[in-house]
Amino acid sequence: MLLHQPIDKEGETTMEPILKVEDLRVSFRVRGGEVQAVRGVSFDMNKGEALAIVGESGSGKSVTAQSIMRLIPTPPGTYKAGSIVFEGSDLLKKTEKQMESVRGRDIGMIFQDPMTSLNPTMTIGDQITEVLMRHQNMNKEKANKRAVEMLKLVGIPNPEARVKQYPFEFSGGMRQRAMIAIALSCDPTLLIADEPTTALDVTIQAQILEVMKDMQEKLGTSIILITHDLGIVADMCDKVIVMYAGQVVERGNKYEIFKSPQHPYTQGLLKSLPRLDQKKDEPLIPIDGTPPDMANPPHGCPFAARCPHAMEVCVEEDPFMFTHSDTHESKCWLHAMPE
Amino acid sequence: MANQSNAMLEVDNLSKFFDVGKGKTLKAVNGLSLSIRKGETLGVVGESGCGKSTAGRTIMRLYEPTSGKALYNGQNIYDLKGANLKAFRREMQMVFQDPYASLNPRWTVENIIAEPLDIHGLVASSKERKVAVERLLDKVGLNPSHLTRYPHEFSGGQRQRIGIARALAVNPKFIVADEPISALDVSIQAQVVNLLQNLQRTESLTYLFIAHDLAMVKHISDRIAVMYLGKLVEIADSDDLYADPRHPYTQALLSSIPVPDPDVEATKERIVLRGDLPSPISPPSGCPFRTRCPAATERCAAEVPELRQVGANKAHWAACHYA
Ligand SMILES: Nc1ncnc2c1ncn2[C@@H]1O[C@H](COP(=O)(O)OP(=O)(O)OP(=O)(O)O)[C@@H](O)[C@H]1O
Ligand SMILES: Nc1ncnc2c1ncn2[C@@H]1O[C@H](COP(=O)(O)OP(=O)(O)O)[C@@H](O)[C@H]1O
Ligand code: SF4
Ligand code: SF4
Ligand SMILES: [Mg+2]
Ligand SMILES: [Mg+2]
Secondary structure, three states: OOOOOHHHHHOOOOOOOOEEEEEEEEEEEEOOEEEEEEEEEEEEEOOOOEEEEEEOOOOOHHHHHHHHOOOOOOOOEEEEEEEEEEOOEEHHHOOHHHHHHHEOOOEEEEOOOHHHHOOOOOOHHHHHHHHHHHHHOOOHHHHHHHHHHHHHHOOOOOHHHHOOOOHHHOOHHHHHHHHHHHHHOOOOOEEEEEOOOOOOOHHHHHHHHHHHHHHHHHHOOEEEEEOOOHHHHHHHOOEEEEEEOOEEEEEEEHHHHHHOOOOHHHHHHHHOOOOOOOOOOOOOOOOOOOOOOOOOOOOOOOOHHHOOOOOHHHHHOOOOOEEOOOOOEEOOHHHHOOO | OOOOOOEEEEEEEEEEEEEOOOOOEEEEEEEEEEEEEOOOEEEEEOOOOOOHHHHHHHHOOOOOOOEEEEEEOOEEHHHOOHHHHHHHHHHEEEEOOOOOOOOOOOOOHHHHHHHHHHHOOOOOOHHHHHHHHHHHHHHOOOOHHHHHOOHHHOOHHHHHHHHHHHHHOOOOOEEEEEOOOOOOOHHHHHHHHHHHHHHHHHOOOEEEEEOOOHHHHHHHOOEEEEEEOOEEEEEEEHHHHHHOOOOHHHHHHHHHOOOOOHHHHHHOOOOOOOOOOOOOOOOOOOOOOOOOOOOOOHHHHHOOOOOEEOOOOOOOEEOOOOO
């Protein structure tokens, strides 16, 4: 089922982005200091697009996603700087009350662990109808009908009986689908999925990804997908941003990222993966070392300590973004060098 | 298949059932037979709850089996006693999934790694103990001067190295690695896999490698066993399994895995299974896979498919009536 042709979309540059994140900075106060989780993240996305955020664990992917939903606990967190313009207005300037109507109605979110976001004491059906009655002003009867439809849509068998059950009566894959049903019940413009299938088996993962693609196709939902699985990115997404140590280090469409990665971290990541469709024999090429401590990020390029191409300038100064094409940029001094 | 020569471990019709109350039994491992040659890596894959860890633990005799045998160098491990059992326990070691949970947070790295040495009485003095630990740290690529540190001072990949050093302390011959890289970052997984492969050569180790990630399993394994609901459904040389999967479950599993290449993904046909894994407390009659199998027939509900040799390669076996 081929749905999005990223090549076509690149032509549509005149379109207003539905989401524009600019210079987002988020820190957390911790014992003995401050963790700079997100350090100047910028990106934008158009309607109907699927954007992947990939990167090392702790690189700030979830904090970026939670910032868009304004779900960062403050304290210990603070939005230090930046803006998140969604459909023309800055989410960071909205009141909590205004945000409540954005969440669930305009922006839906799916988390890695459905148990933490489903309410264990409410039936799955009630959790969907609650959202519908609050955001869509539906009456109970209409909402009930819609809840059954939603469960059916995400591939839960026997939805009429399932709406009356509690989360613990669902398997892991069904819970994840129920959460997608809740997130999509109000037909949000933007769906943020943070590692939506990491806890699931691959055959169940394939089912969930199919549901998400279907939504994108049928409802035109824009999707931000956070994942560490580059296979899923190749399958699902149009654009990719690569994060490292709280920054975007590379951005491009998926062909640019997979076929001609420009940042040494992206290159290393792709080289370290074994491929199912290739003969083995050669050892994997790992990225040596570990990511920096975000309570004490290095002065220069945060990847310098692990980078096979590191130069003197890399340790002294943090590189800028260098442009490779209209859609492709990377943050690495190598590209400042004359060829 | 059970009687391959030079088998280091021969598992014969092994079952492990758990009593889950109310008179119900959970058949976590149900009639497993396979053999592992000295020096090879056998990968085990399958859905969560299909019995991979239980199989690994029963083979290490961390669980007593419900029925069946496992011959280690020709001796049934469930009959071992006294000094023989102790020697067996030394030769078989385990590396766990979660490097956070499997290391005691209040112990120094030295004490963690030396514990098996102490248990087996393998070091005579504290000086000897320290030297042994330093040697092990060096072997797994950690700085030997780190022996006074605590687990929380290390990253996930480094903690997994500590777990490996601990397993190596008693010079084992056979290692059951239960999802040793699942908790690690992608860029770190390759470091640990390379380490395991190097150690296999230098220490002449045999591995049972349990994992979710089929691409990684294929990379590290000589052969792969696929389990479903407590049963072995297919086993073959890694390349054969990928090139010519015979069991419908293996076919679905392989087609479900997204490949990090947009060109491949754009043209790929994916077999998306319907429905969820049935409960191992009330597995389907006949073939355990029949409730999700796109090729199931009436025969599949009535008759349990036996594991039988399929395809050109003698080492390729599958449990499907139509494989
Ligand atoms: N001590 C126990 N008591 C009761 N049931 C158990 C016990 N240990 C495991 N089980 C059950 O046995 C089945 C197989 O479990 P096992 O841990 O071997 O699965 P697995 O294949 O390793 O799964 P995963 O991929 O999630 O690690 C599961 O249904 C599990 O819930
Ligand atoms: N509530 C919090 N308190 C303190 N630190 C946090 C909190 N949430 C996230 N962090 C830190 O912010 C950084 C980025 O985290 P996160 O966005 O979750 O990473 P990932 O890219 O893996 O999703 C990490 O160093 C993490 O430990
Ligand atoms: S800026 Fe220097 S250290 Fe950083 S990625 Fe580029 S070459 Fe490597
Ligand atoms: S025996 Fe039948 S149900 Fe089982 S895998 Fe083969 S075709 Fe499918
Ligand atoms: Mg995260
Ligand atoms: Mg397990």
